[in-house]
Amino acid sequence: MTDTLPQVRTTDPDHLAAGAPLVLAQKVEKHFGPLKVLKGIDIAVPKGEVLCIIGPSGSGKSTFLRCINQLERIDGGALWVSGERVGYHRDGNKLYELDDAAIARQRRSIGMVFQRFNLFPHLTALQNIIEGPVQVLREPAVDATKRALALLERVGLADKRDAYPSQLSGGQQQRVAIARSLAMRPELLLFDEPTSALDPELVSEVLKVMRDLAETGMTMICVTHELGFARDVGHRVAFMDQGQIVELGDPRTVLTDPREARTRAFINAVRH
Amino acid sequence: MTAETENLIIVPRRHFGRIIGAAVVCIALAAIVRAFAVGQIEWDYVAEFLTVPAILTGLVNTIVMAILAMVLGITLGVVFAVMRLSANPVLSNTAIGYIWFFRAVPALLQLLLWFNLALVFPTLGIPGLFSFKTVEVMTPFVAALLGLGIQQGAFTAEVVRAGLLSVDNGQYEAAQTLGMTRLQLLRRIIMPQAMRVIVPPIGNEFIGMVKLTSLASVIQFAEILHSAQNIYYANSRVIELLIVAAIWYLVVVTVLSLIQGRIEAYYARGVAAPAQR
Numbered sequence: 001m002t003d004t005l006p007q008v009r010t011t012d013p014d015h016l017a018a019g020a021p022l023v024l025a026q027k028v029e030k031h032f033g034p035l036k037v038l039k040g041i042d043i044a045v046p047k048g049e050v051l052c053i054i055g056p057s058g059s060g061k062s063t064f065l066r067c068i069n070q071l072e073r074i075d076g077g078a079l080w081v082s083g084e085r086v087g088y089h090r091d092g093n094k095l096y097e098l099d100d101a102a103i104a105r106q107r108r109s110i111g112m113v114f115q116r117f118n119l120f121p122h123l124t125a126l127q128n129i130i131e132g133p134v135q136v137l138r139e140p141a142v143d144a145t146k147r148a149l150a151l152l153e154r155v156g157l158a159d160k161r162d163a164y165p166s167q168l169s170g171g172q173q174q175r176v177a178i179a180r181s182l183a184m185r186p187e188l189l190l191f192d193e194p195t196s197a198l199d200p201e202l203v204s205e206v207l208k209v210m211r212d213l214a215e216t217g218m219t220m221i222c223v224t225h226e227l228g229f230a231r232d233v234g235h236r237v238a239f240m241d242q243g244q245i246v247e248l249g250d251p252r253t254v255l256t257d258p259r260e261a262r263t264r265a266f267i268n269a270v271r272h
Numbered sequence: 273m274t275a276e277t278e279n280l281i282i283v284p285r286r287h288f289g290r291i292i293g294a295a296v297v298c299i300a301l302a303a304i305v306r307a308f309a310v311g312q313i314e315w316d317y318v319a320e321f322l323t324v325p326a327i328l329t330g331l332v333n334t335i336v337m338a339i340l341a342m343v344l345g346i347t348l349g350v351v352f353a354v355m356r357l358s359a360n361p362v363l364s365n366t367a368i369g370y371i372w373f374f375r376a377v378p379a380l381l382q383l384l385l386w387f388n389l390a391l392v393f394p395t396l397g398i399p400g401l402f403s404f405k406t407v408e409v410m411t412p413f414v415a416a417l418l419g420l421g422i423q424q425g426a427f428t429a430e431v432v433r434a435g436l437l438s439v440d441n442g443q444y445e446a447a448q449t450l451g452m453t454r455l456q457l458l459r460r461i462i463m464p465q466a467m468r469v470i471v472p473p474i475g476n477e478f479i480g481m482v483k484l485t486s487l488a489s490v491i492q493f494a495e496i497l498h499s500a501q502n503i504y505y506a507n508s509r510v511i512e513l514l515i516v517a518a519i520w521y522l523v524v525v526t527v528l529s530l531i532q533g534r535i536e537a538y539y540a541r542g543v544a545a546p547a548q549r
Contacts, residue, residue, distance in 0.1 A: 069449060070448075071445055071448065071449070100453055100454055101453060104448070104451045104452060104453050105451065107448060107449055107450075107451045108450075108451035110449070111449070112445075112446075112449040114442060114445070114446065116442055118440075118442035118443060118445060118446035119446075120443065120446070120447075120461055120465075121465065121542045121543060122464045122465055122539075122541060122542045122543075123542065124542075131450065131460065131461075132450035132451065132452075135450075135452065135456055135460055136450055136451045136452055136456070164541070164542040165542065166542060166543060180450075181449075184450060184451070
């Protein structure tokens with residue numbers, strides 16, 4: 001309430017023209033014991049942007065994603081989503097830690113898709129999708145089911161409504177997981193290496209769903225190793241290494257003609 | 273070469289060890305059956321006393337006590353398992369202390385402690401509001417329920433904790449991401465999955481509880497063994513009445529085993545689900 005957004009400058013002011021960024025990170029730090037995983041992340045993600053984060057494992061890209069929806073608590077700096085400070089309520093010069101209910105409320109508008117899908121194994125595809133809307137948003141089951149069936153249709157799995165996750169392929173499970181996130185009507189979707197656990201022939205079906213989503217104007221932050229996806233779908237690409245954003249900009253520039261030697265080395269290594 | 277593959281008869285291998293083993297077991301079983309048949313057991317009495325009212329009342333009391341003590345035990349077990357996994361050191365250490373004490377002290381001793389509570393606290397209640405005479409409240413039924421249920425809670429807490437830990441961390445994260453509160457997440461997502469791990473040992477403990485209720489005969493609770501003893505004190509048919517009680521325990525435990533199988537199948541859905549058509 002008393003929390004006003006600070007003024008920010010980004011490398012790409014065009015994306016900010018529409019107004020305040022949906023996600024804003026300032027000097028975000030995260031430590032695991034003595035290990036500094038994030039060493040001051042600054043970035044602003046405007047509404048409707050698809051930001052792809054690439055980088056070697058251990059560079060902190062997944063950790064940054066997990067900080068945005070409070071699966072990790074940040075140790076320094078500040079994060080805002082939709083103009084609201086993440087994890088704290090500010091009053092004067094004091095920051096009060098939010099209680100569980102408030103944290104849960106902040107998470108509702110943020111969807112997350114995990115590397116290992118994390119579907120609920122005891123629920124069918126349909127039940128997985130309506131669980132959030134019915135239990136958290138208190139939506140009537142009839143309405144939630146109607147929307148869930150439309151979402152299953154959209155990810156091409158209308159015939160799998162009664163299948164349990166164990167009866168689905170990895171690609172199908174990930175598409176159900178995306179539908180489950182969408183059922184919460186999120187403002188922002190986080191993808192944490194969504195295709196890394198998939199057999200190679202199943203990657204494209206998940207990427208296609210993500211591509212379609214990007215076209216609808218959904219704000220997406222994707223940690224990914226799919227450089228082709230980052231180039232074709234991403235509005236911007238960030239390269240992270242050792243807890244910092246080393247390079248951020250237009251996908252073609254970052255992926256084909258990077259400014260930094262570290263970025264070039266990584267991209268060459270990924271491309272063989 | 274065809275002679276090597278055609279018209280040859282395969283002679284099965286002889287398992288002499290198995291034949292000898294089976295023979296020994298059969299002889300032993302026959303000896304046991306014969307011993308009981310010619311022993312000093314009046315089987316007519318067994319049949320006669322199997323369904324007398326005192327025995328049936330004892331049977332009902334045994335079943336009711338086992339169910340109530342398990343309900344109390346499971347409730348306490350869930351509460352203390354969640355406490356034990358809490359980040360709050362007061363809660364987790366309290367749970368550790370509870371589990372330590374009630375697992376360590378023998379059930380029979382605990383029953384005697386509860387039954388004799390009046391020696392320590394002559395009255396129970398909140399001063400100024402209400403109070404009861406302990407002897408009146410602490411009937412054999414209440415003492416047995418508290419003694420059995422509370423010690424069961426200590427064992428169940430460990431079973432539930434193992435179940436909760438068996439659920440993948442990604443399940444907590446996925447549920448949190450949907451905006452679930454901790455209670456919603458435990459009830460809707462974690463417990464249903466933990467149940468698959470929890471149910472088999474709980475079924476085992478339930479069977480144990482049915483038999484453990486026999487300890488309550490010591491504090492005059494009229495369960496089936498107590499009823500059987502009361503009858504044989506009068507008519508001296510000791511073995512016959514013990515057999516009656518044994519038969520009923522067998523029946524109850526058999527029924528429980530069947531129910532356990534059904535519950536296990538229910539919680540295994542999604543994991544061992546039949547293939548889709």
